[in-house]
Amino acid sequence: MIASAGLDMADERRLLDSPCNDIDETPEEHMPIEIPKDKWPGNIRSITIGATSAEGGTRAKAVTVGGGTTMPYLQFEAPTTNKPVIAIEIKSRKPDDWSPLLAEVWGEAMNDPAQWAKKAQEAGADLIVLALTVEDSVEDAVKVVKSVLSATGLPLIVWGPGQMEKDNELLVPISEAAKGEKLVLGICEDKNYRTIVATAMANGHLVQARAPMDVNLSKQLNILISDMGMPKDRILMDPTTGALGYGIEYGYSVMERLRLAALQGDAMTQFPMIVTPGFEAWKTKESKVGEGVPEAWGDWITRAIHWETITALSLVESGADIIVLRHPESVNRIKEAVEELITA
Amino acid sequence: MALSGIQIYKMLPQTNCKECGFPTCLAFAMKLAAKQVELGTCPYVSEESKKQLAESAAPPIRLITLKANGTELKVGNEVVMFRHEKTFYNKPGLFLRVKASDPDLAKKIAAANAYKVSYVGMEFTLDGFAIEADGDLTAAVKTVRSATRHPLILIANDAALLDSSLSLLAGEGTLIYAADSSNYEALAEVAKKHKAALVVKADSLDDLADLTQKVQTKGMEEIVLDLGGKNLGEWLMRSTQARRLALKNFKPLGYPTIFFAAQNGPAKEAVYAAQAIAKYAGFVVLDTFAPEMIYPLLVLRENIYTDPQKPIQVQPGVYEINSPKPESPVLVTTNFSITYFAVANEVEGSGLPAWLVVTDAEGMSVLTAWAAGKFDAERIAKAIKGFNVADKVSRKRIVLPGHVAVLSGEVEEELPGWEVRVGPREAVDLPAFMKQALN
Numbered sequence: 001m002i003a004s005a006g007l008d009m010a011d012e013r014r015l016l017d018s019p020c021n022d023i024d025e026t027p028e029e030h031m032p033i034e035i036p037k038d039k040w041p042g043n044i045r046s047i048t049i050g051a052t053s054a055e056g057g058t059r060a061k062a063v064t065v066g067g068g069t070t071m072p073y074l075q076f077e078a079p080t081t082n083k084p085v086i087a088i089e090i091k092s093r094k095p096d097d098w099s100p101l102l103a104e105v106w107g108e109a110m111n112d113p114a115q116w117a118k119k120a121q122e123a124g125a126d127l128i129v130l131a132l133t134v135e136d137s138v139e140d141a142v143k144v145v146k147s148v149l150s151a152t153g154l155p156l157i158v159w160g161p162g163q164m165e166k167d168n169e170l171l172v173p174i175s176e177a178a179k180g181e182k183l184v185l186g187i188c189e190d191k192n193y194r195t196i197v198a199t200a201m202a203n204g205h206l207v208q209a210r211a212p213m214d215v216n217l218s219k220q221l222n223i224l225i226s227d228m229g230m231p232k233d234r235i236l237m238d239p240t241t242g243a244l245g246y247g248i249e250y251g252y253s254v255m256e257r258l259r260l261a262a263l264q265g266d267a268m269t270q271f272p273m274i275v276t277p278g279f280e281a282w283k284t285k286e287s288k289v290g291e292g293v294p295e296a297w298g299d300w301i302t303r304a305i306h307w308e309t310i311t312a313l314s315l316v317e318s319g320a321d322i323i324v325l326r327h328p329e330s331v332n333r334i335k336e337a338v339e340e341l342i343t344a
Numbered sequence: 345m346a347l348s349g350i351q352i353y354k355m356l357p358q359t360n361c362k363e364c365g366f367p368t369c370l371a372f373a374m375k376l377a378a379k380q381v382e383l384g385t386c387p388y389v390s391e392e393s394k395k396q397l398a399e400s401a402a403p404p405i406r407l408i409t410l411k412a413n414g415t416e417l418k419v420g421n422e423v424v425m426f427r428h429e430k431t432f433y434n435k436p437g438l439f440l441r442v443k444a445s446d447p448d449l450a451k452k453i454a455a456a457n458a459y460k461v462s463y464v465g466m467e468f469t470l471d472g473f474a475i476e477a478d479g480d481l482t483a484a485v486k487t488v489r490s491a492t493r494h495p496l497i498l499i500a501n502d503a504a505l506l507d508s509s510l511s512l513l514a515g516e517g518t519l520i521y522a523a524d525s526s527n528y529e530a531l532a533e534v535a536k537k538h539k540a541a542l543v544v545k546a547d548s549l550d551d552l553a554d555l556t557q558k559v560q561t562k563g564m565e566e567i568v569l570d571l572g573g574k575n576l577g578e579w580l581m582r583s584t585q586a587r588r589l590a591l592k593n594f595k596p597l598g599y600p601t602i603f604f605a606a607q608n609g610p611a612k613e614a615v616y617a618a619q620a621i622a623k624y625a626g627f628v629v630l631d632t633f634a635p636e637m638i639y640p641l642l643v644l645r646e647n648i649y650t651d652p653q654k655p656i657q658v659q660p661g662v663y664e665i666n667s668p669k670p671e672s673p674v675l676v677t678t679n680f681s682i683t684y685f686a687v688a689n690e691v692e693g694s695g696l697p698a699w700l701v702v703t704d705a706e707g708m709s710v711l712t713a714w715a716a717g718k719f720d721a722e723r724i725a726k727a728i729k730g731f732n733v734a735d736k737v738s739r740k741r742i743v744l745p746g747h748v749a750v751l752s753g754e755v756e757e758e759l760p761g762w763e764v765r766v767g768p769r770e771a772v773d774l775p776a777f778m779k780q781a782l783n
């Protein structure tokens with residue numbers, strides 16, 4: 001059943017005993033069917049990323065996500081509040097381990113994060129994710145963040161290289177240098193969140209809180225972060241993404257459960273979700289490798305894009321609010337899908 | 345809805361005659377509720393009770409079985425809205441639509457029918473073909489049937505034509521697409537005559553429910569629903585509504601659904617099909633035969649329909665890859681299927697011999713198991729000793745996954761006399777590593 005985090009046995013019993021659906025009888029023939037609708041006491045928070053000049057930043061436009069009051073896209077219960085948005089992931093240095101297919105599509109721009117960010121905007125990004133690397137010095141990192149900020153008016157998410165000490169070393173000065181921009185800083189995990197949260201709090205930014213595919217761990221990390229005094233409208237929840245074929249089903253179900261818990265009224269799960277299908281899907285052999293693979297895998301580039309798109313779409317269906325992608329064609333397809341989902 | 349033992353007891357003769365082998369009718373009823381005996385064991389159940397019990401035991405979404413000569417596809421019988429509530433049971437059938445008028449029909453079917461792909465040790469294929477009667481349907485059925493053993497969907501609305509076509513498919517369970525309010529009587533007759541299942545379509549759930557009830561009164565129960573809907577969003581809502589109603593035992597919609605993935609063009613086909621797979625479709629019909637699209641869709645279907653309670657695992661043990669010799673390296677991994685096959689396929693593809701030691705990590709991936717304490721130096725050493733690996737090799741050398749490089753010191757301590765090497769992080773890089781670093 002709805003095994004949401006933090007609900008005790010009694011709560012769970014109550015849920016089991018009183019389904020939220022408000023129909024219990026089979027309608028008579030010829031009567032219009034009464035469509036069962038869920039009525040939820042809770043909703044996802046609406047959260048805004050990026051600040052315009054009026055708000056103390058330099059972004060052309062802020063992006064607001066979340067606000068959901070139903071399971072994803074059930075317009076017959078309530079219209080979708082904010083549509084999910086697409087972020088494109090770029091790196092501070094040209095990555096040498098990305099698929100050649102990505103190198104091909106981004107071309108020269110990969111050598112210059114500002115150019116890359118511009119191209120990402122043209123490709124339809126609503127947000128930019130800038131991922132730093134371990135080779136970046138503090139000066140490099142601050143410079144690259146500034147250049148990306150001036151290259152586009154899109155709100156920015158900055159990820160550290162993913163090594164505790166280096167993350168903190170780079171993110172703190174970036175946070176200070178971009179004070180007031182309402183960046184998202186990440187990635188906070190249970191072993192490393194304090195420094196990032198503290199600097200985000202001090203400089204008006206948001207944080208991305210990642211827990212390894214577990215409702216209770218997500219909730220716990222969100223509690224730890226709020227307990228430091230971080231306002232609740234500045235936390236994004238990252239449930240951890242698995243790629244299609246490599247664990248997607250776990251993330252898919254954890255996201256559905258987080259959304260259900262949030263709608264049930266569990267305040268510590270009511271944050272919009274950010275997912276990383278681009279990162280995960282392009283790690284798989286199916287996307288990375290073109291030669292020496294089974295013939296039954298078909299054409300490489302088309303397959304790779306399907307891999308990213310299908311991974312992303314499944315996460316859209318299970319409640320993602322920010323979808324971080326890598327290939328422009330996947331961006332197109334997911335944007336089109338989202339449009340159809342919200343205009344039904 | 346399943347009945348309780350007490351409810352069932354009320355429908356039994358209550359004579360406690362013991363012929364069923366139980367001391368009382370109540371005891372029998374309890375066993376029946378627990379599905380541990382068959383109703384038929386009691387000779388005295390009234391016809392009325394039998395009917396009621398059968399109805400209550402019927403799943404909220406009817407199981408529809410399509411059959412051909414030698415293959416069978418079961419769809420329906422689902423019991424939950426979300427996979428974490430229990431699991432999704434019967435994977436949606438993936439069908440390829442072909443046109444009767446297509447001059448290349450035989451070739452197309454042959455290619456698609458031969459399609460096979462393996463994913464973590466399982467082999468997947470398409471489930472069948474849908475033939476559109478835009479030309480000579482009976483001729484097309486003959487052509488298709490001689491090229492494939494998979495079940496068929498016939499897309500036609502002319503009852504006489506369907507009758508003659510289905511006569512060519514005697515003994516099979518075919519699906520007819522589709523009956524609407526104008527032709528359901530004739531189509532239901534044909535379907536019944538040939539033991540075929542029948543798709544029913546209408547523009548709203550109200551009309552659809554109305555129509556399925558009319559089809560039911562014709563004695564047809566093998567029904568599949570086409571929910572209509574103009575785009576992804578509308579179909580998602582209808583599919584959710586139909587599933588909810590069905591799970592609440594609303595019988596007129598208690599059937600699996602069919603979805604045409606290319607209805608808004610081939611560019612959207614993959615995304616449409618992906619949503620349908622995740623969101624309750626029973627049959628998904630594709631128009632494009634493209635391995636690069638079908639493979640990810642088959643994987644998605646497998647992932648969504650995996651029982652969330654049990655990760656797919658392989659047996660712990662020593663796997664011999666490419667006939668290893670005593671001097672071949674020993675690679676260590678976990679028994680999560682996805683992990684095992686990622687590694688085994690790479691090594692196999694490289695042609696290089698190796699002993700692959702699969703530890704019992706309770707079906708978890710390398711990092712998950714490491715984080716959960718199920719893949720540590722102690723467990724690795726236990727596997728090496730327990731599987732007597734030392735007896736198989738002349739050179740005691742093991743390779744750890746790059747992701748758990750931190751374990752190498754402890755493994756050295758646990759396995760004195762063994763050389764411990766750290767391999768690459770991703771299995772894709774194993775062949776190169778084996779060639780360059782292991783000699």
Ligand code: B12
Pocket residue numbers: 211212213214217240241242243246247250280655675676677678680682683686687707708709710711712713714715716743744745746747766767768769770771772774
């Ligand atoms: C799916 C998943 C789960 C699933 C379990 C899936 C399973 N059956 O294992 C669930 C949700 C249950 C889960 C749980 C947990 N998880 Co988890 N999970 C993942 C996830 C998303 C994918 C893992 C996966 O399937 N990878 C695919 C397989 C094929 O990868 P692999 O086994 O590593 O194999 C590859 C390589 O290692 C290499 N390889 C394998 N063997 C060998 C051998 C040799 C010799 C060589 C050279 C190479 C090699 O080849 C393979 C392909 O390249 C990852 C994050 C991510 N996106 O990667 C987190 C992750 C592994 N989980 C993590 C954690 C912490 C946990 C939990 C402890 C937390 C929790 N939720 O309670 C639990 C532990 C489980 C428990 N207590 O019961 C962390 C580990 C952090 C760390 N670095 O220590 C990760 C990295 C997420 C994160 N970033 O925090 N998890």
Ligand code: SF4
Pocket residue numbers: 356357358359360361362363364365366367368369370372373385386387388389
């Ligand atoms: S055989 Fe039937 S009537 Fe007799 S005890 Fe068993 S259940 Fe009761």
